[in-house]
Amino acid sequence: MTTTPPAPCAPEDVRRVACIGAGVIGGGWVAHFLARGYDVTAWDPAPDAEEKLRRLVAAAWPALEQLGLAEGASQDRLTVTATLAEAVADAQFVQESAPEKLELKRSLLAELDAATPPGVVIASSTSGYPMTDMQTEAADPGRLVVGHPFNPPYLIPLVEVVGGERTAADAVAWSSRFYDVAGKSVITMDRELPGFIANRLQEALWREALHMVANGEATVKDIDDSITEGPGLRWAFMGPCLTFALAGGEGGMGHMLDHFGPSLKSPWTRLEAPELDRELRDAMVDGCEEAAGERTYADLVAERDQGVIDVLRATGRLGGTAR
């Protein structure tokens, strides 16, 4: 951390990261980058943003200590700036995590492009918009990529990286390498796909869950228990494809598909999303409140965080912990 390479630089040489937007996702990115030993500048237009951000980082820190901090990592290396321009002026990588509004994203990315040193990659945390639709107003759309994280970004390794039609292939490759160096698990997509990959899978499951609750076929607790006591235990370390392959016995995926393929035609899964009316909404809200019981939001977050760490450690994904 003694050199101060100019921006842009190689992914391995990045020292200074700017995080724009400091809500749950942006703040999670700040915590992650600080824990990995970067200098982080952050900007958010909310008046109480700095206080909230520092609280979020402080709350995440014990978890990050368990995961193992990079050498020199410190919460003190966070600078919250008064303006967007100050945040990115000296940045070697920019992570944008503004609210999911297309017009806002468009103008914000154009503004970031204008203020950030030439050639420095700017990544958006968007979970909803293709970069092609967001990069329309930027003078240099080639350096704009999507780097879609999962919540909380300081614990869940996955980042999905994809460019828009006007993104340079180099910027996609640079970002993938950078995230990898920065300790994330990267999936680089070669085309834009609404919802990316993991969210499409989650969304399919989620729609089915909503249907079941809407029809009184299962409660929120049934649904959550059916996952955590069942397939969820496997999915923490073995994905659905390989899991299904094992269900085929020694014949593997081939046996499974030849044997059970026809059941794909059975009308188990509903074909459309249910009407999200007041009744369904309230049933979901009540079910979750019931499931939470006496536990506050902070309790649940702490429980989730500790759980992810424990699962990571248990499955040999903490540094040096072979299984």
Place this chain on the structure above:
Amino acid sequence: MTTTPPAPCAPEDVRRVACIGAGVIGGGWVAHFLARGYDVTAWDPAPDAEEKLRRLVAAAWPALEQLGLAEGASQDRLTVTATLAEAVADAQFVQESAPEKLELKRSLLAELDAATPPGVVIASSTSGYPMTDMQTEAADPGRLVVGHPFNPPYLIPLVEVVGGERTAADAVAWSSRFYDVAGKSVITMDRELPGFIANRLQEALWREALHMVANGEATVKDIDDSITEGPGLRWAFMGPCLTFALAGGEGGMGHMLDHFGPSLKSPWTRLEAPELDRELRDAMVDGCEEAAGERTYADLVAERDQGVIDVLRATGRLGGTAR
């Protein structure tokens, strides 16, 4: 284990369990019941069934020792019988795990009903058929229930319990209590639902995965990585509903639905299952073989088993292991 209560008996007093069908699922049940200290009789029509079954149990035993054996549990308490009638003659509970063929299930359950002491509950491991359709030929359909496990039944806690139209409510309640006593996590359903709960959720995700592979939008590895490096890490200990509630920040599920509910209308998830043609089939098979690499089927099973144990331990679900 000194008393020999008559059959039927209270769920807490069961000592002798019969397992009919000794393939991957039936054999997994045998291993589970042995580990929980029951005397187990097993029958399977395959000529090499006993050898395969004892090998399966022996392979599972180290995992079961890690989970913690019940007092007196022993592989020696397994008796493989020459006939179905001998297996169930003295049973206090019967678990049927025959192949998924409706006619076979119908006649087998009728045969089991005729041979099993009156009043003893007979549960089917079926993943596909409603009990209403399977209990048509039995003289006493009232004692026939579905007890649907997940693979492997000796490690994954979940069992979904549901009766058919002609099943007695008492038999459903008895089964749920018995599985609970026998160390399983039980979801008791009050109506028949094709695919039950967990499989409907899995199936929705699985269809989406097949679509993505079919369209070249993601590889098998992308899909598996997107789960194990992302949401799968959370699902081992917190279900999808509560996970989504946390995504709503302190506003919880209500904020989440009010905010993101409209995106349900976006056409992310496909509405029908893809054509499972040769090309898709082969892509899935190849992808899984690639993911498996040098690892044999046995390697992967051992890895999966160890992983589940580690995750169970990590998330405080091993006996007495507080988190």
